[in-house]
Amino acid sequence: MMRSSSIKAGPDHVDFKEVLAPTPFQDRVDSYSLTQDWASWNGYKTAKTYDTLASEYFAIRSTCGVMDLTPMEKYRVGGPDALHFLNRLVTRDISGLQPNRVTYVVWCNDEGKVLDDGTIFSLGGGEYRLCSQHHQLDWLLISSLGFDVTIEEETHSIAALAVQGPTSYSVLSAAGIQELNGLKPFGMINARVNGIECMVSRTGFTGDLGYEIWIDPSNASAIWDAIFALKEQGLFDIRPTGLGALEMVRIEAGFILPGDDFNTAETAIRADHDRSPYELGLGWLVNLQKCYFTGKRALFAEFARPIRRKLVRLSIEGNKPPKDAFLYDRKGGGRIGTIKSCVWSPILKTNVSMADIEYDKGAPPKQIWAEIYYQKELEWRATWAQCRLSIKPFWVHQRSSATPPQKY
Amino acid sequence: MTKRPSVIVIGSGHNGMVCSNYLAMAGYQVDVMEAKESLGGAAGVFEFAKDFRAPGLVNAAYGLNRKIYKDLKLSPQSEKAPKKIDCVALDVKGEHLILTSDGVSGHKISETDIGAYKKFKKEFTSYAKALDPLMTDRPPRLKNMDRKDKKTLARLGWNLRFGLGTDSMREFLRVGGINIYDVLNEYFDSRHLKAALAVDAVMGQHMGPRTPNTVLTYIHRVWAQTHATSELSTGKDILQALYNSADSAGVRFRPNSRVRRVLVEQGRATGVLLESGEEVSASIVVSNADVKTTFLELVGAQNLDAMFCHRIDNIRCEGNVTKIFFAVRALPQFRNLDQKNLRHRLLIAPNQRYVEHAFNHSKYGECSENPVLEITVPSLADPTLAPSGFHVVSVSATYTPRAPKQGWDNLRTVFLGNVLSTIEQYAPGFSENVEASKLLTPADIGVNYNNVGGHWHHGELSLDQSFMMRPVFGASQYDTPIEGLFLCGAGTHPGGGITGVPGHNAANRILEFGGRV
Ligand SMILES: Cc1cc2nc3c(=O)[nH]c(=O)nc-3n(C[C@H](O)[C@H](O)[C@H](O)COP(=O)(O)OP(=O)(O)OC[C@H]3O[C@@H](n4cnc5c(N)ncnc54)[C@H](O)[C@@H]3O)c2cc1C
Numbered sequence: 001m002m003r004s005s006s007i008k009a010g011p012d013h014v015d016f017k018e019v020l021a022p023t024p025f026q027d028r029v030d031s032y033s034l035t036q037d038w039a040s041w042n043g044y045k046t047a048k049t050y051d052t053l054a055s056e057y058f059a060i061r062s063t064c065g066v067m068d069l070t071p072m073e074k075y076r077v078g079g080p081d082a083l084h085f086l087n088r089l090v091t092r093d094i095s096g097l098q099p100n101r102v103t104y105v106v107w108c109n110d111e112g113k114v115l116d117d118g119t120i121f122s123l124g125g126g127e128y129r130l131c132s133q134h135h136q137l138d139w140l141l142i143s144s145l146g147f148d149v150t151i152e153e154e155t156h157s158i159a160a161l162a163v164q165g166p167t168s169y170s171v172l173s174a175a176g177i178q179e180l181n182g183l184k185p186f187g188m189i190n191a192r193v194n195g196i197e198c199m200v201s202r203t204g205f206t207g208d209l210g211y212e213i214w215i216d217p218s219n220a221s222a223i224w225d226a227i228f229a230l231k232e233q234g235l236f237d238i239r240p241t242g243l244g245a246l247e248m249v250r251i252e253a254g255f256i257l258p259g260d261d262f263n264t265a266e267t268a269i270r271a272d273h274d275r276s277p278y279e280l281g282l283g284w285l286v287n288l289q290k291c292y293f294t295g296k297r298a299l300f301a302e303f304a305r306p307i308r309r310k311l312v313r314l315s316i317e318g319n320k321p322p323k324d325a326f327l328y329d330r331k332g333g334g335r336i337g338t339i340k341s342c343v344w345s346p347i348l349k350t351n352v353s354m355a356d357i358e359y360d361k362g363a364p365p366k367q368i369w370a371e372i373y374y375q376k377e378l379e380w381r382a383t384w385a386q387c388r389l390s391i392k393p394f395w396v397h398q399r400s401s402a403t404p405p406q407k408y
Numbered sequence: 409m410t411k412r413p414s415v416i417v418i419g420s421g422h423n424g425m426v427c428s429n430y431l432a433m434a435g436y437q438v439d440v441m442e443a444k445e446s447l448g449g450a451a452g453v454f455e456f457a458k459d460f461r462a463p464g465l466v467n468a469a470y471g472l473n474r475k476i477y478k479d480l481k482l483s484p485q486s487e488k489a490p491k492k493i494d495c496v497a498l499d500v501k502g503e504h505l506i507l508t509s510d511g512v513s514g515h516k517i518s519e520t521d522i523g524a525y526k527k528f529k530k531e532f533t534s535y536a537k538a539l540d541p542l543m544t545d546r547p548p549r550l551k552n553m554d555r556k557d558k559k560t561l562a563r564l565g566w567n568l569r570f571g572l573g574t575d576s577m578r579e580f581l582r583v584g585g586i587n588i589y590d591v592l593n594e595y596f597d598s599r600h601l602k603a604a605l606a607v608d609a610v611m612g613q614h615m616g617p618r619t620p621n622t623v624l625t626y627i628h629r630v631w632a633q634t635h636a637t638s639e640l641s642t643g644k645d646i647l648q649a650l651y652n653s654a655d656s657a658g659v660r661f662r663p664n665s666r667v668r669r670v671l672v673e674q675g676r677a678t679g680v681l682l683e684s685g686e687e688v689s690a691s692i693v694v695s696n697a698d699v700k701t702t703f704l705e706l707v708g709a710q711n712l713d714a715m716f717c718h719r720i721d722n723i724r725c726e727g728n729v730t731k732i733f734f735a736v737r738a739l740p741q742f743r744n745l746d747q748k749n750l751r752h753r754l755l756i757a758p759n760q761r762y763v764e765h766a767f768n769h770s771k772y773g774e775c776s777e778n779p780v781l782e783i784t785v786p787s788l789a790d791p792t793l794a795p796s797g798f799h800v801v802s803v804s805a806t807y808t809p810r811a812p813k814q815g816w817d818n819l820r821t822v823f824l825g826n827v828l829s830t831i832e833q834y835a836p837g838f839s840e841n842v843e844a845s846k847l848l849t850p851a852d853i854g855v856n857y858n859n860v861g862g863h864w865h866h867g868e869l870s871l872d873q874s875f876m877m878r879p880v881f882g883a884s885q886y887d888t889p890i891e892g893l894f895l896c897g898a899g900t901h902p903g904g905g906i907t908g909v910p911g912h913n914a915a916n917r918i919l920e921f922g923g924r925v
Pocket of ligand 1: 419421423451466467665696698896899904
């Protein structure tokens with residue numbers, strides 16, 4: 001089934017006349033929403049917040065947050081050449097991907113510039129699910145020439161719910177999923193909740209312990225209710241969380257967002273406004289030894305040259321919000337980049353960000369300064385703040401990888 | 409003995425042969441793998457009925473480029489072959505026109521038209537000359553230009569500005585993108601004359617006289633003729649000369665050797681795998697096969713970028729010309745036509761509207777009810793094609809889609825009937841002398857000549873598929889994304905027709921990479 005992409009709108013440009021598609025969770029999402037604060041995510045009506053940003057953020061970080069993930073683009077890939085096709089699509093070598101395993105991937109255009117990122121689920125029996133940030137059906141179809149594959153968009157035919165946070169394991173176990181104790185990160189199992197068949201993967205966008213549940217849309221309300229029933233019983237604090245909280249935790253966890261942190265190759269118009277995996281700090285996802293994949297030739301050539309710029313993680317001193325700030329190689333020095341997305345991290349008590357900066361002969365700048373404009377009582381002021389490169393994600397909890405996870 | 413670097417050329421079409429000749433001369437060991445039993449590609453001779461042979465699909469070769477003739481030191485082949493082939497625009501009532509490279513004659517042609525024809529030919533010949541630097545070299549890249557790209561552009565610019573002069577340059581820029589229909593109407597009164605010229609602009613293309621771009625296709629043909637050698641005029645002679653010289657330069661031809669795959673290791677072509685299962689390695693592989701076959705079948709999408717494959721897949725290469733060969737008991741008797749004129753190219757296209765109407769059918773997946781025909785009698789120049797007293801009549805008929813709406817099954821007889829009844833109007837009694845006939849639709853040509861789509865030029869010669877966009881951006885300088893794999897067929901710049909220029913340009917490009925040895 002193909003959906004017309006005409007209902008797509010950028011998250012910040014929701015036209016009041018535009019009809020946003022409901023997800024299968026819409027009843028429940030609506031009834032939990034106190035703010036009625038909506039955004040379009042791939043054309044679906046999605047909550048930005050339900051209650052307050054802080055309570056949702058802390059649900060993910062301290063207890064359990066539940067988020068409707070259905071709008072994430074999902075494609076089913078099958079047929080004799082499915083694995084070949086996917087391996088020619090993505091930069092990472094996925095030839096060894098076992099059934100019931102998930103892997104994070106990016107894919108590029110011919111010039112080696114990133115089109116999108118996503119995850120590939122090996123469903124067994126030679127079937128795969130590819131999840132992506134943006135609509136990719138046309139690129140998948142273009143890429144399928146010469147491969148014996150079937151590609152089906154299943155964004156609306158599979159409902160997805162993220163259950164994330166320290167108590168997510170306990171919550172899902174209490175909901176009746178017993179097999180979770182052996183489930184490793186990037187693994188998945190088939191399970192039942194109140195007799196409802198579902199697929200559970202240990203995946204997420206938060207840097208913490210967390211799961212994603214994949215079900216038939218007809219069971220959406222029932223699954224939601226089964227989880228929130230535990231809250232009613234007073235066992236756990238479980239809160240629905242919106243896009244706002246997700247944005248905070250994903251930056252803390254160091255996950256990039258195509259389209260926000262960089263122009264995807266499909267949307268970049270001017271030369272040099274697209275980015276290669278190397279320029280996004282995703283060189284570890286590129287395997288130049290594997291079979292041919294789209295963009296390999298270009299990436300091979302790029303790999304041999306010193307890197308010219310990179311999307312990096314920067315923490316910024318002080319408490320002034322460095323939104324959209326320009327970056328300089330010293331106070332008042334030469335401009336070397338901009339902040340793409342940033343957030344005040346409540347848990348780290350600092351500003352953290354994704355920033356696009358120029359490298360000099362393959363090396364990062366020795367110093368990075370942000371010039372921050374901020375308002376105080378309606379008066380604009382400017383200040384300088386020093387930034388620090390962070391190689392690792394700002395925040396990843398060890399419980400995110402412990403198997404079996406601890407009960408909280 | 410030191411081992412010479414080896415080249416495999418896939419396909420023995422005339423462009424493959426030209427390329428092989430140059431490479432062998434430069435010291436490479438060249439092996440030509442040809443899928444068919446006979447050599448020569450679309451211009452290869454074959455038996456179409458018992459004891460009757462056809463000189464391939466080619467009626468009248470555009471003409472082997474003079475430079476190639478000289479570079480390769482080729483020699484003339486048959487005595488009987490005419491030095492040049494003119495064009496006879498047939499008329500139902502017998503008021504035929506004879507068009508030569510610089511003049512037109514006929515019963516009803518006016519002095520004004522005779523003068524206009526001279527002017528027209530002169531003008532278009534000057535465009536053809538101005539464009540020559542662009543044609544006989546790799547088309548320049550516009551981004552990341554190297555010295556040669558700049559030189560080609562500079563020469564082209566110089567030729568257009570100073571070679572043509574202000575008036576001609578302005579005129580060239582005015583007509584370059586428009587259609588031949590309008591331009592011919594500006595020059596001439598005679599509807600018949602206009603149609604004869606229009607045929608040269610549209611034959612082989614999915615275009616009618618009113619299609620934009622048809623001035624360029626016309627210039628393409630004039631360019632080929634302007635720069636052709638007069639020593640070799642028929643397709644068969646051109647091939648024979650090329651074969652002889654290749655053979656003496658040590659090129660090895662292997663007919664019945666269909667290539668199944670180009671072997672690619674780490675992004676580099678290392679040889680070919682034959683249909684027989686045999687693997688032959690080589691340091692350079694050159695493909696004379698059409699572009700879709702080369703990339704999508706022989707190299708395979710798994711070795712290429714997705715968008716590149718998409719562009720290849722989108723090349724328009726649907727053939728529009730059906731070939732019909734007649735084995736005849738006697739020479740056709742065209743009303744009021746001197747027998748000696750049967751050695752020329754005979755056209756049936758009474759006026760431009762007739763041609764445009766014929767094209768309309770093919771736009772909607774049908775065959776022309778009243779087709780445009782180009783007729784030759786090749787057995788006059790080459791009596792070996794038919795038993796003595798008999799003749800071969802070769803017809804290129806347009807327009808016929810490769811995949812007509814109703815399928816080819818019943819349409820074959822219908823269309824053959826259309827062709828015969830059309831000829832019959834001009835040469836009454838023609839059908840009675842037909843011993844046997846053979847009809848090759850574009851679909852047949854695609855299969856028989858291993859040419860996806862069965863297109864005259866291995867792909868439309870439209871502006872978006874020409875010059876630096878031929879065959880596609882990313883492979884327009886004969887080298888390809890696969891290191892060591894080159895293209896040399898009609899699908900590359902400057903396109904098809906028997907000229908040898910793609911093969912020549914490709915060889916130059918290969919030598920730029922590999923050097924002489
Ligand atoms: C109906 C028709 C009429 C035409 N009439 C004229 C005319 O009157 N005058 C004129 O100048 N031009 C004419 N042309 C155009 C001319 O024939 C072509 O442009 C020309 O033949 C192209 O030459 P080439 O060497 O590039 O390719 P081709 O002649 O097509 O040769 C390609 C060769 O590659 C071989 N090949 C393909 N795949 C493989 C494989 N996998 N393994 C091994 N071998 C392979 C093929 O068998 C073929 O022999 C006509 C074309 C058509 C279709």
